[in-house]
Amino acid sequence: MQTRAIKTASQRADRFQESVIREMSRLAAQYKAVNLAQGLPDFACPPELKAAASKATHDDINQYAITWGDKLLRDAISAKAARFNGMTVDPDTEITVCCGATEAMVATMMALVDVGDEAIVFEPFYENYGPDAILSGATPRYVRLHAPDWTFDEAELEAAFNDKTRCIIINTPHNPTGKVFTRAELETIARLCRKHNVICITDEIYEHIVFDDGQARKHVSMASLEGMADLTITINSLSKTYSITGWRVGWAIARPEFTLSIRKVHDFLTVGAPAPLQRAGGAAIEMGQKYYDELAAEYTDRRRKMMNILDEVGIDYYKPQGAYYLFSDISRLGHESDLAFTKYMVKEVGVAVVPGASFFSPDNTHRHDYVRFCFSRRDTTLDAAHAKMRAAKIKL
Numbered sequence: 001m002q003t004r005a006i007k008t009a010s011q012r013a014d015r016f017q018e019s020v021i022r023e024m025s026r027l028a029a030q031y032k033a034v035n036l037a038q039g040l041p042d043f044a045c046p047p048e049l050k051a052a053a054s055k056a057t058h059d060d061i062n063q064y065a066i067t068w069g070d071k072l073l074r075d076a077i078s079a080k081a082a083r084f085n086g087m088t089v090d091p092d093t094e095i096t097v098c099c100g101a102t103e104a105m106v107a108t109m110m111a112l113v114d115v116g117d118e119a120i121v122f123e124p125f126y127e128n129y130g131p132d133a134i135l136s137g138a139t140p141r142y143v144r145l146h147a148p149d150w151t152f153d154e155a156e157l158e159a160a161f162n163d164k165t166r167c168i169i170i171n172t173p174h175n176p177t178g179k180v181f182t183r184a185e186l187e188t189i190a191r192l193c194r195k196h197n198v199i200c201i202t203d204e205i206y207e208h209i210v211f212d213d214g215q216a217r218k219h220v221s222m223a224s225l226e227g228m229a230d231l232t233i234t235i236n237s238l239s240k241t242y243s244i245t246g247w248r249v250g251w252a253i254a255r256p257e258f259t260l261s262i263r264k265v266h267d268f269l270t271v272g273a274p275a276p277l278q279r280a281g282g283a284a285i286e287m288g289q290k291y292y293d294e295l296a297a298e299y300t301d302r303r304r305k306m307m308n309i310l311d312e313v314g315i316d317y318y319k320p321q322g323a324y325y326l327f328s329d330i331s332r333l334g335h336e337s338d339l340a341f342t343k344y345m346v347k348e349v350g351v352a353v354v355p356g357a358s359f360f361s362p363d364n365t366h367r368h369d370y371v372r373f374c375f376s377r378r379d380t381t382l383d384a385a386h387a388k389m390r391a392a393k394i395k396l
């Protein structure tokens, strides 16, 4: 009998690529380049969190937590949602703690979306949403955010809604553009969700990194808008707000019926997020207002520093309103593509950044015009990147 060739990937896994962002971090290590690619802080987390994490292990919080999350953490998340987001959330029936926002998003999609359903995704988009759609069987339907302010056209959005639309994914503040959706924009999306009975999955992981710019700019949570609490799944995590991306603690907030489904999927995907870090996460969330104000102020300084660097070397960018990235238009610089530019940057200049195509659908003709710089870095790291870019004289 002839032996069958061994299949090395399911059709599902074959439909998406390895993460370009994480690949750039590997290249940064290989070429000893300054890593401005992956979205992670290279500075210490608050000391209170280190103390809380070591206390949790010493208190023997070392076994599986309740699968949908440590009770103390869920209570803290519920209090936080009331304090910052204008949301009333039952910690016992409406929260599922997951391994980061990453798992919360894919568990939500797998729990609520069927094969053949459509998911509206604004592009550019955080690269995980494509594979999330594929893993859950959804067909992504892309709606463009238009430069320079990355707003959407209401008619284009309305045209994307149809009988098959099950959900829309939004991300505010937005990775990679730094856009913060206005209340008016969210009201437009909410109106369409209510009209078509479509659920909104909102990734608000950068909610505390918003730049005021003298405009009283504020993060608005979709679930706080009229009639949206029951139609919204709010995804969040400890990763960015507390500079602990490696702890892998995030959550999904949704009405009880949705939560039951999300919890089932979550249970069989991961059982639970790390128990001691969940317990310590409660301490993080309860930090005073001063912590959140300082976080935004420090990121305002880092943004200024990064913008000064790009101004000096002559790279165009869109000034971000939130999150910790500068999205740059490199189409004027004369490189063949975003990938050619990022390869030149990592190998010749010694700075790793992310090629923009990973944030666009394959048929978007502008997908090779952009790269993303991450500025969640120590001053010394940004200074090192500056020195390398200055020495390489990246000029037009």
Ligand code: PLP
Residues within 6 Å of the ligand: 039, 099, 100, 101, 102, 103, 126, 171, 175, 203, 205, 236, 237, 238, 239, 245, 249, 250
């Ligand atoms: N969502 C967005 C928009 C992100 O930018 C990231 C990380 O860069 C994540 C989710 C991943 O979050 P987590 O570390 O909680 O899985």
